[in-house]
Amino acid sequence: MITCYTLVNGMLTPKTITPDEPLPQDALWIDLLSPTDEEEQFLEKSLAVNIPTREEMAEIEESSRLYESERALHMTTTVVSGFSEQQPTGSVLNFVLTPDWLVTVRYAELSAFHAFRTKLSQHPGLHKRSDTIFISLLDSLVDRIADILESVQAHHNRLANAIFREPKPDEEGPKEPKSDLQSILKQLGRSSLLLARLSDSLLGINRLLSYLHRAASEWICREAKAWMKTVERDSRSLGDYQNRMNNEISFLLDATLGLINIEQNGIIKVFSIAAVLFLPPTLVGTVYGMNFENMPELGWHFGYPLALVGMVVSAIIPYAWFKFRGWL
Template sequence: MIHYYAQDGGVLHASAGQPGVAIPAATLWIDLMDPEPEEAAFIGQSLGVEIPSREAIVEIEETSRLYQHEGTLYMNATLVSGLREQRPISSDVMFVVAPDYLVTVRYANLPFFEYLEDKFLREPETHSSSEQIFLSLCGSVVDHIADMLELMQRELDDMSGAVFSEERGAAPQPKGSRADLQQVVKRLGRNNSGLVKLRESLISMGRVLDYSNAWSELWLSEPGLDRSRSIERDVRSLVDYVAKMFDEIAFLLSATLGLIDIEQNSIIKVFSIAAVLFLPPTLVGTVYGMNFRSMPELDWAFGYPVALGLMVVSAILPYAWFKWKGWF
C-alpha cells in the first residue's frame, strides 16, 4: 500500500497511490505499508532509487542496515509495537532519506506513524521538508518509547508496593497469596520481555541518528542537525533509564521468589510440626495395638483409658515445648 504525503496550502495531506499513477507534486514523504513488489518497484523507478525488499530489510549485518548510495541514505531501524496490548512485536522499518523526499518501508502498523498526521495539522511549519518529517518521525518513536517506559515504571511501582507492603509481613497471609506472588512473577516476565524490545528499539534508533548525523552534509541543515543531536541525547538517557529498570525487575523477581520460598517453607513447617505432634501418640497406639499373648495390660481394667491418656499427654508435651520455644 502506497501513501503519499504532499504539501497543500502549507499542510501535508495524505493520499493513496497506485503503481503506474504519477507521484503527486510537492510530495515530501512516501510511506510504503506492506508493499507489493510492483509497488516498491514503481516508487524506486520513479525516484531513481532502490527500494530494498523485505528480505533485505531484515538482514542483521550493519552494512545492510546502514549505508549511503549516490547521496541517498538507507537506514534500517527495529521498532516495537503492541506493548499496550501486552503483545510486543518487533518489526523493521527502512528509511530512505534524500534532500527532497523521505521514503519509509514497513510491514506492521506502528502507532507513532499515525501520530504524525495530527502533528502535520497542528504544526505545519515544522513539516515542510524531508529532514523535518524524518526528525519528527524519530521524535515520535522516542516519545512513544518514553511513554511505554513510564507505563512500565508505574506497573513496577505497583508490584513493588504489593510485594513489600506492611500488611503482607505483619498479618497472616490470606488464601491465594502465593498465587498472587506467582502472578507478580508472570507480570515481571512480561515487563522484562517488553523492556528488551524497547531497548532494542532505542539502540536501533540511536544507530540511525548517529549514522544520519555522520552524513549530515548531504541532507541536514544546521537546525536539523541540532534537533537530531537532541533526539540522540534523549535516546541515550532512555537507554540508561532502561538499564535502571532492568535492575529493578531483577531485584523484584529475586524478592518475590524469596517470599514464595518463605511461604512454602511455612507450609512445610506446619506439616513438620504436625508430624512431630502425632508421632508420640502413634507410637503409643502402635505398642498397644500389638497382639502378643504375654502382654500384662491386656487383662488390666484401666488399660484402655490409660493408653488414651498417654496418647493425649504425649501430644500435649511436644506442643507445649514448641510453644515455649516460640517455634510457632
C-alpha cells in the first residue's frame, strides 16, 4: 500500500494512491507498507531512485544498510513490532531520504507510526521538511522503545516479587500458592530475547543518526540538527537503561535457578530420609524372613509381634535422632 503525504494548509495530509495514479509532485513523505513488486516499480519510475526489496533490506552488513545513491540516502534499521499482540518480532524498516522527500518501506504495522500521525496533528509546524519528518519518525521509534522498556521493567518487578515472596504464616490467613518457577524462568528468557531485539533497534537508530551527520550535514536544517541531538541523547540513555535491565535479568535468572535447585534438593532430602528410616525395619524383616532351621526365634510364641515392635522401634530411633540434630 502506498500512502502519500503532502502539505495541505501547512499540515501533512495522507492520501492512499495506486500505481495507476500519478504521484503528486509536492509529495513530502511516501510510506510503503508491504509493497508489491508493481508498487515498488511504480515508485522507482516516479522518483527515479532505487527502492530496496525485502531481501535487500534483510542484509546485515553496514555497506548494504547505509549508503548513498542517486542523491538519496538509503538507511535501514531493525525495529520491534507485534509487542502489543504479545508476539514481539524484529522487523526491517528502510528510509530513502533526499532534501525534497522521504520514502519509508516497511513490512509490519508499527505503533511508532501511529504515534507519529498523532504528533502530526499536534505539531504541524515541525513537519514541513523531509529531514524533520525523518528525525520525528526516529524520535517516535525511540519513544516506542522507551514505552516497551517501561512495560518490561514493570513485568520484571512482578516477577521479582513472585520469586522472593515470603510465605504467609498460617495464622495470617490462607497460604498463597507457590510461585511457578518454571514459568518464571520462561518469562525471563522471553524478556531477555526482547531486550536483545530492542538493543538492535537502538544500535540501528544510533548508526542512522551518525551516518546522517556525516552524509547530509550540508543540507539538514538547524531545527533537525537540534532534534537529532535530543534523539541521540535519549537513545544513549535508553541503551544504558537496557544494559541495567540485562543485569537484572541475569540476577533473576540465577535466583530462579537457585530456588529450583533448593526445591529439588528438598525433594531428594525427603527421599533420602525416608530411605534411611525404612532401612532398619527392612533389615529386621530380612533377617527374620530367611527361615533357617536353627533360628530359635522362629519357635517363640511372641516372635511375630516382637519382630513388628523391633521394626517400629528401629524406625523411630533414627527419626528421633534426625529431629534432635535439626535435620528435619
